Amino acid sequence: MAKAVIEINAECCKGCYICVELCPTGALEIKDFKAAVKDAELCTGCMSCELRCPDFAIIITRNAK
Amino acid sequence: MAYDYAKFIRPGRLPHIWCPGCGYGIIMKSMLRAIDSTGWSKDEIVLASGIGCASRLPGYVDFNTIHTTHGRSLGFATGIKLANPALKVIAMGGDGDMSAIGGNHFIHACRRNIDITVLVFNNYIYGMTGGQYSPTTPMGAKATTAPYGMIEPSFDIARLAVAAGATFVGRTTSYHAVPMEKLILQALNHKGLSVVEIMAGCPTGYGRRNGQKAASDMLIWEKEHAVPYEKAKNMTEAEMAGKFAIGVIYKDESRPEYVESYDRAVGLSKRG
Amino acid sequence: MSKDKRFLQGNDAVALGALYAGCRFFAGYPITPSTEVAEKLAAMLPKAGGRFIQMEDEIAAMAAVIGASLAGRKSLTATSGPGMSLKMENLGFGCMAEVPCVILNVMRGGPSTGTPTGPGQSDIMQAKWGPHGDHPCIALTPSTVAEQFTETVRAFNLSEKYRTPVIILTDEIIGHMREAVEIPAEGELEVIDRVKPDCAPEDYLPYDSSKGDVPPMANFGEGYRYHVTGLNHDASGFPTAKPSIIDSEERRLVRKVEANYDDIVKVEEFMCGDADRIVFAFGSSARSAKDAVLALREKGVKAGLLKALTIWPFPERHIKKYADGGVKGILVPELNLGQAVCETERAAGGKCPVEGLFRVDSEAILPSQISGTLERF
Structure with a gap:
C-alpha cells in the first residue's frame, strides 16, 4: 500500500512541472498539460509537491501507518 | 498532513492569474499557513498591496483587503493601522512596487517602526508588464528593457530594511516553503515593522531570458544559492559572491512601536 | 448662553471645522500656505481622541487618509498646488474606490513651485480633471474665515453622504487672513456620517447600487470583509473586464454627484x-x-x-x-x-x-x- 494518497485538482493545475521535477521518487508526470499520478506506489508522502505547488492543485493525504 | 486552504480562499476566485510555475502561489500558501498559526480572526486582518503580480494576492483571500496604487500600499497601511491599531496589517508588493516606485514609503515605514508586516516578493523583474528590469535585477541579467544586460547595481532589500530601521528583517525563498511559513509567522508576531523578503521565480519574465527555462530550475537555483544567515555571517564576501543569506537577518525587540509611542507622547494611552 | 466668538486665521478655522465635523485623522506634508492646518491638528487631534501623522510625502499622505477612512475615521489632508499635483494618483483611487475624505488645497500661484506665499485660483480645472479618467468631483470654495469653518463641515458631510473625496479649494488670502468667527455650538450644524450596511456580512456587496447610487459602506474590521481596488470592479468589489459593468459603474460614479446638483451646489x-x-x-x-x-x-x-x-x-x-x-x-x-x-x-x-x-x-x-x-x- 502507498504511504499517501495524491489528489490532483486539474481545474487549478497549470502544468508547470514543479511537482514532477521536485518529486524525489518520480511518482508524478504531466499528462495532457496537467499533473497526473504516474505511480501511486512510489509516493512517500514527503509533501514536496504539495508545498511547492503554486496553484493549490495537489493535496497529499498520508495513510495511517 | 494536507492543509486545507479553503477557509481562507474567497469562493470562486481560484485559479489565480499567476503564470504556470510562478513562485507567488507558493508564497501565498506559506503566508496563509503562517496567518492560521497566529490565531487571529479573519475580521481583524487587513492585507494591503500595491500594483503588480504580487499585489494581486489580496483579491484571493478572505480578509479585509485593499489593492491600492503602484508602490503606495504602505501609505494606505499606515493610515489603516493608525486609525484602528487593533487591526493586524500586512502589506505586500513586488520588488519594483516596494523598492522602486514605493521605495520612499518602504524606508519611512521601516524608520517609523509601525506595527505592520511587509512581505516583499522579489522576482528580480517587473512581471505584470512583461519582464522589464527592476532595482533587484542582477548585474548582467537580461530584461526586455535591458536587452544588452543589466548595468545598474541592485538593491539588497533586506539590508535596505535593516538600514532604514525595520526591527525584524528576514529573507527566504519560494523553494523553502516550510521555513518561509515559520519566518512569516515570526514576522507577524513581531511588534514593530517587520520585513520578509521572499526570493521567487518568474519563469515567464525572467527565467526564460536568463538560462532558467523551467520553473523547477528556478526553485533549485534558490535552494543552491541560499545560505542560512547563521552560516553566512561567518563567510567572507568572496565566499558569499552570488549567494544570499536566508532566515532571520535582524531582530530588535527593544525599540518602541510607532502607534504606542504616539499614544504615549500625546497622552492618548493614559486615556485608555 | 454666551456665544463662542473667536478671532481666527482661515487655516485654523478649517482645522476647527474638521474637528466639529468628526474628523479624527489627519495625514499631511508641510507646504505653504496650508501648513497651519497640520500644525493646529497635530496639537488638537489627540485631545479629541484622534491621531495625526506627517508622512514622507504628499502621495503617502493622501494614501494614509484613504486608509484611515476605510478603517472608520473621518480624515483630512491639507496641501497646496505642488502637493495637489502629487495627490492626484490617490485622489483618483479614492474616487474609484468610493472612500470618503476631505482634501484642502490652499491655492497659490503656479505652475510648478510658483509663488508659495501669494494667492492663486489656478487649480480650478486641476480639481476637476487632475486625476486621470472620468470621475466625480465635489469642490467647495469658501471666501470668509467663517465659511472656512462651515464649508469644512459641509465638505465632510458631502464626502460621507456621497462616499467620495471632497476638495476644499481656498487660497492663500483666505487661509492666512484673520476674522472674527462665531463657532457653532455642538448640534447647531448638521453632521452626517456614512451609511453603514444593515445586511448580514455574508450578503454584503460593497458597491451594490440596487437601492441608490451611493452604496452603504462598511469599515474595515467590522466583520464585513471585502475587497477594495482601483481596477474597474463590479458590485462585489472584485475586478471585472465585463464592458457592460464597466460602463454602468463608471456612469454611476459620475452620476451620484452630478444628479444631486441641488443638494451639493451652493451659491449666494x-x-x-x-x-x-x-x-x-x-x-x-x-x-x-x-x-x-x-x-x-x-x-x-x-x-x-x-x-x-x-x-x-x-x-x-x-x-x-x-x-x-x-x-x-x-x-x-x-x-x-x-x-x-x-x-x-x-x-x-x-x-x-x-x-x-x-x-x-x-x-x-x-x-x-x-x-x-x-x-x-
Whole structure:
C-alpha cells in the first residue's frame, strides 16, 4: 500500500512541472498539460509537491501507518 | 498532513492569474499557513498591496483587503493601522512596487517602526508588464528593457530594511516553503515593522531570458544559492559572491512601536 | 448662553471645522500656505481622541487618509498646488474606490513651485480633471474665515453622504487672513456620517447600487470583509473586464454627484434680484467682487454678485438663470488666466456676454478692477 494518497485538482493545475521535477521518487508526470499520478506506489508522502505547488492543485493525504 | 486552504480562499476566485510555475502561489500558501498559526480572526486582518503580480494576492483571500496604487500600499497601511491599531496589517508588493516606485514609503515605514508586516516578493523583474528590469535585477541579467544586460547595481532589500530601521528583517525563498511559513509567522508576531523578503521565480519574465527555462530550475537555483544567515555571517564576501543569506537577518525587540509611542507622547494611552 | 466668538486665521478655522465635523485623522506634508492646518491638528487631534501623522510625502499622505477612512475615521489632508499635483494618483483611487475624505488645497500661484506665499485660483480645472479618467468631483470654495469653518463641515458631510473625496479649494488670502468667527455650538450644524450596511456580512456587496447610487459602506474590521481596488470592479468589489459593468459603474460614479446638483451646489445671490449685470466669483475674488457691487450700487449701477461656495459641480443652473433673464453680461474675476470663465461661458450658452478678469501676479484682484469692468457692460 502507498504511504499517501495524491489528489490532483486539474481545474487549478497549470502544468508547470514543479511537482514532477521536485518529486524525489518520480511518482508524478504531466499528462495532457496537467499533473497526473504516474505511480501511486512510489509516493512517500514527503509533501514536496504539495508545498511547492503554486496553484493549490495537489493535496497529499498520508495513510495511517 | 494536507492543509486545507479553503477557509481562507474567497469562493470562486481560484485559479489565480499567476503564470504556470510562478513562485507567488507558493508564497501565498506559506503566508496563509503562517496567518492560521497566529490565531487571529479573519475580521481583524487587513492585507494591503500595491500594483503588480504580487499585489494581486489580496483579491484571493478572505480578509479585509485593499489593492491600492503602484508602490503606495504602505501609505494606505499606515493610515489603516493608525486609525484602528487593533487591526493586524500586512502589506505586500513586488520588488519594483516596494523598492522602486514605493521605495520612499518602504524606508519611512521601516524608520517609523509601525506595527505592520511587509512581505516583499522579489522576482528580480517587473512581471505584470512583461519582464522589464527592476532595482533587484542582477548585474548582467537580461530584461526586455535591458536587452544588452543589466548595468545598474541592485538593491539588497533586506539590508535596505535593516538600514532604514525595520526591527525584524528576514529573507527566504519560494523553494523553502516550510521555513518561509515559520519566518512569516515570526514576522507577524513581531511588534514593530517587520520585513520578509521572499526570493521567487518568474519563469515567464525572467527565467526564460536568463538560462532558467523551467520553473523547477528556478526553485533549485534558490535552494543552491541560499545560505542560512547563521552560516553566512561567518563567510567572507568572496565566499558569499552570488549567494544570499536566508532566515532571520535582524531582530530588535527593544525599540518602541510607532502607534504606542504616539499614544504615549500625546497622552492618548493614559486615556485608555 | 454666551456665544463662542473667536478671532481666527482661515487655516485654523478649517482645522476647527474638521474637528466639529468628526474628523479624527489627519495625514499631511508641510507646504505653504496650508501648513497651519497640520500644525493646529497635530496639537488638537489627540485631545479629541484622534491621531495625526506627517508622512514622507504628499502621495503617502493622501494614501494614509484613504486608509484611515476605510478603517472608520473621518480624515483630512491639507496641501497646496505642488502637493495637489502629487495627490492626484490617490485622489483618483479614492474616487474609484468610493472612500470618503476631505482634501484642502490652499491655492497659490503656479505652475510648478510658483509663488508659495501669494494667492492663486489656478487649480480650478486641476480639481476637476487632475486625476486621470472620468470621475466625480465635489469642490467647495469658501471666501470668509467663517465659511472656512462651515464649508469644512459641509465638505465632510458631502464626502460621507456621497462616499467620495471632497476638495476644499481656498487660497492663500483666505487661509492666512484673520476674522472674527462665531463657532457653532455642538448640534447647531448638521453632521452626517456614512451609511453603514444593515445586511448580514455574508450578503454584503460593497458597491451594490440596487437601492441608490451611493452604496452603504462598511469599515474595515467590522466583520464585513471585502475587497477594495482601483481596477474597474463590479458590485462585489472584485475586478471585472465585463464592458457592460464597466460602463454602468463608471456612469454611476459620475452620476451620484452630478444628479444631486441641488443638494451639493451652493451659491449666494447677493443683490441679484434686479441686477442687470452679474459678477460670478469665488474665494478671495468674491470678497473684492462684493465690495465692487456695493460701490456700484451706491452709484446707481444695478450690479449683483453670484458667489459660488461650490465650484464643482459647476453652478451652471444658477448662471443660466441670469443669462436667460437678460443681464447685460457676466464678469468672472479669477486669479488665473481663465478657468471658471470658460465654464461660465458654457453655462450662459451665448445668451449674454461673459468676460473674464484675470490676475496672476500673486496679488489680489481689487474691487476697483471689478467695478471698473462691470460699469462698462
